[in-house]
Amino acid sequence: MSAVAQRRTWRHPLFRQGVADMLGTSLGIAAWGLVTGVAMVKSGMSVPVAVVMSLLVYAGSAQLAVIPLLAAGAPLWVVWLTACCVNLRFVIFSSLWRSYFQHLPLRQRLAIGYFSGDVIFVAFMKRFPEPRPGKGQVPFFWGAATVNWVAWQVPSLLGIALAHAIPLSWGLGFAGVLALLGVLLSLLVDRATWTATGVAATAAVAAFALPLKLNILVAIAAAVAAGLLVEAVQTQRTLAADQEGAP
């Protein structure tokens, strides 16, 4: 992006909207970042390596999954395969990002991909439910992405610096779970979404023993099937009611 285009992006009113939409959850993201920073150093990683990892990898769930593997000296392909599997949900999200951002040049699409976390995705889909390009989407994205980046990196670096002063036994990371819970509750709007969530929770717990966090994928597949099923049942009921009501 040119300097002029950049200035236009962050002066846009929707940039501020993106910032505002993310502020509530940022406390949870921050707690999660802090815990990840502490966990890296406590696993025996040296401080410079932990700093580089936080700044470059920028993926909380993948980092937490590979930290024990790196500490145990697992082969690189195991580390990378694990990260790929934990990130598979983002592959699914990217198919939805595509409907908004495909008209942009490849370099911007890659940048958007790199900076898009779970919470940004949810905030964006709530603001722009219609899967097609529209005005203000790019500034909104960068507003949300900026908050997400700062709310993650600052506490993560703080956690690295103060690793030995912050006890993990307090369970501060639970604030991250609560933030995701708040985001999840805001998505539950009808019978189909409630059913899909119930099915996903059951599947994720039942399939927890699967390696490489594949239980997340099992839960997604089960929830998509459940959501579509509820939609189909509801459509049939409306059709039947229409037919009865017809003269």
Add this chain to the structure above:
Amino acid sequence: MNSDDLQAMLAIGGLALITVLTRAFFMIPRREIPMPGWLRRGLKYAPLAALTAVIAPEVFMTQGVLLTTWQDARLPAVLCACAYYFYRRGILGTIVVGMLVYLPLHVGLGW
């Protein structure tokens, strides 16, 4: 920097690449990817399913096993957090209320 650190840096380089490639995956090809309509509709349940799949084990399991006791700080914390959310619809408050219930029970009583 020793050889362990070099190995770690190599791992990190790969992990950063994985972050970009997985998150941008379907945005990378230029041409349209054919996808059946039912799948396109069904994918709107993917984000909430992914969130649920991350949260549920963190709330209902300890060390990979389903909770066997009610005396766990996470359960009342989640209940109060949900109640607050449906009362006020604010995410920040949901986090604060949940932690206010969780921390005393967890740190104080060891639940």
